[in-house]
Amino acid sequence: MFCPKCGSQVNDGDLFCRKCGFKLIYPEGENVYTNSTPFMNTDEMQVQQKPVEIPASRSAPLPKKTIAQEKKSFVDKYFNADGRLNRQPYFIRLLILNVISIAPTLILYATGGPLLVESLNGVLTFFHIILFVLSILLMVGRLHDLNRSGWFSLLIFIPLINIIFFLILLFCRGTRGSNRFGPDPLELYL
Known part of the structure; x- marks a missing residue:
């Protein structure tokens, strides 16, 4: 069996692709019910199975991500406190946020001097508050990895x-x- 996202081989029974972490969807089917029985509970629904298309080989072309999907993955990484975040991605993302935090001040100081930095102090403060909230969200993901509440x-x-x-x-x-x-x-990428 192959991962539908990256095309790498996965074992039967795996819930996630070990290479890309994609959640594998097994052919469990869709719930099918008619309009004649509008208040059916899930125990009474009939299930039909449909096969899942899987790439024939590892070299099969992968579908390209749209800009909306790229934005969604960026938003999921930085604006989402759900799930777990291990040490390395936490450190890298925190480092990126710190560079983004320092860069505008350095650029303004280099181009306009301390007077320009002081005149734009309110804008910089608002920018730093946003970055602080993002770092808290990263911290919550890291705490979830340690099995602690945010x-x-x-x-x-x-x-x-x-x-x-x-x-x-x-x-x-x-x-x-x-x-x-x-x-x-860490088990997703073994």
């Missing part, structure tokens, strides 16, 4: 504890196997 992210507001908390987020391995927030992201 409310633990409030620990960053407590002096000295925030340093220890940040080190835990960077260096502690997440829960092995599935937890209440989803499957282990």
Whole structure:
């Protein structure tokens, strides 16, 4: 069996592709019911099975993503607190957010000097608040990997504890196997 997204071979019974993490959909069929029985519960519905199209080989062309799908994947990465986020993607995304946070100030300072930076201080503050919210969302995903509630992210507001908390987020391995927030992201790519 092959992954419909990347074309790599997957084992029967896998829920996710080990290469790209795509959730595999098995041919369980669609619920089919008629208008004559509008209030049927799911136990009474008849199920028909339809085959799932799978690429013939690994070299089969993959469907191209549209701009809307690319935007959705970007939004899912940075604006979504659901699921789990292991150490490496957390570190990389946090690093990107920090570079994005520092870059406008440096560019404004280099082109217009400190007076320009001070005159645009309100705009920069609003920009930094947005980036701070994004970093909190990343932190919630990382806490989910540690099988902790996102409310633990409030620990960053407590002096000295925030340093220890940040080190835990960077260096502690997440829960092995599935937890209440989803499957282990490291097992998806084995």
